[in-house]
Amino acid sequence: MVLLTPDRRYIVVRGRLWRAANPNLSEAERQRLVSRLMAARRAVRAARAKNDAQAEDAAHRAVEKAKQDLGERGPVWWNDGAADLNRRMAKNTPYSDWFAAQAANDDGG
Structure with a gap:
């Protein structure tokens, strides 16, 4: 748990x-973003298996973007001024x- x-x-x-x-994300939006994150993580794994640095870099960028869109990285999603x-x-x-x-x-x- x-x-x-x-x-x-x-x-x-x-x-x-x-x-x-x-x-505050809708369940549908959260699920869409989680699916995108998981696909990006699979792409990282596949690129590493192929030893393709360029594809791995692109996949890492996709992971980062998905995490930012979920609110896990980047600007905080709360607005009360509390520190991250x-x-x-x-x-x-x-x-x-x-x-x-x-x-x-x-x-x-």
Whole structure:
């Protein structure tokens, strides 16, 4: 199960915050973008298998574009002026107390 911060801005993976997709996207739009992202990732893998640096670079650009369109990279999708804490350890952010409580719950505490 994915751990999502209370404000839905980040998912937490191994204690690190990763910006979540914009929850304001329609389900159809989100799914379209996720499909595009997965296709781009498959293109990266295929280009690497063929040792085609030019195709790999193009595929990486497509991954980046899809992630930006999803809101996972590029400008933040929220508008309250809060900083982007992407890739930071949750314990070193304003989410630290919330994250510690989640860890305590996982330990049966």
